Amino acid sequence: MSDLLDTLPYARFLGLQSRLTGEDLVVVMPFAEQLVGNPMLPALHGGSTAALLEMTAVAQVALSYPRLRLPRPINVTVAYLRSGRPVDVHARARINKAGRRVAYVLAEAWQGDESQPIASLTAHFLLDEDDNLQMVDETR
């Protein structure tokens, strides 16, 4: 399941790689020239960091709460804390609350030092309902 990201086209476009430790994912976005948004600094495009955070959250929710369909974002808030330098970015997500339909997730992205995040995300995701699993059973 940790290789879910390999099956998602946009995660492949960003070059995301995931590492699973127990139940926790760490996703890496290796530096690539095409992630740069500001060539003068240079700095990563904030959107690429936001997409990394969102993909990390999706993958962690899909791992912890497996459903027939992927979790779909309801809303996403990103705070940009530091400029993204032209090196690898790491991200980790924590599910703060998961109900029957909605999961609330926090995620952080860092470069080098995890205690100095470059961006943080909070998001709600819509979970495919458990009912769907039962419906599959009923149609048998």
Place this chain on the structure above:
Amino acid sequence: MTDPFITDLLPQLAGGAAHTHALGFAFDGLEGDRVRIRVPYRADLVGDPQTGVLAGGLVTTLLDHTGGLAVWVKMGGFKPVATLDLRVDYMRAAEAGRDLIAEARCFQLTHSIAFVRAWAFEDSPDNPVAASQAAYVIETTGGRPVGANLRTRGTGA
């Protein structure tokens, strides 16, 4: 439309950086203070291969970037800006196979912060895929030297 800021610089700022170029972002017009960027549908930008819908992260990037463009439109020129925070609400899935357009408007500009709202849609902002509210920091010294904002501490003995 002979203003070089609009004819030359805005298209460059919309899709000229490495990341926005790789995503295929293209300037799609300016009307008053509302500016648009279009991203052509591509299979490698899809988030969920089961549905063929463009990735949420791409929509976030599009709204973030179009918002930045709206700040430059409001200022009437280029100055370095950085996104401070961005909230995106997803109303519905984008239609598979169709280009996505974002329209942004900077509705308030202070000395150091710009406030922006933006929408992403296929046809009209009346039927949005997503809507965003963002704040951008404007990198400016306001002509003051570095340290001019610091209060002098005591007077020494």
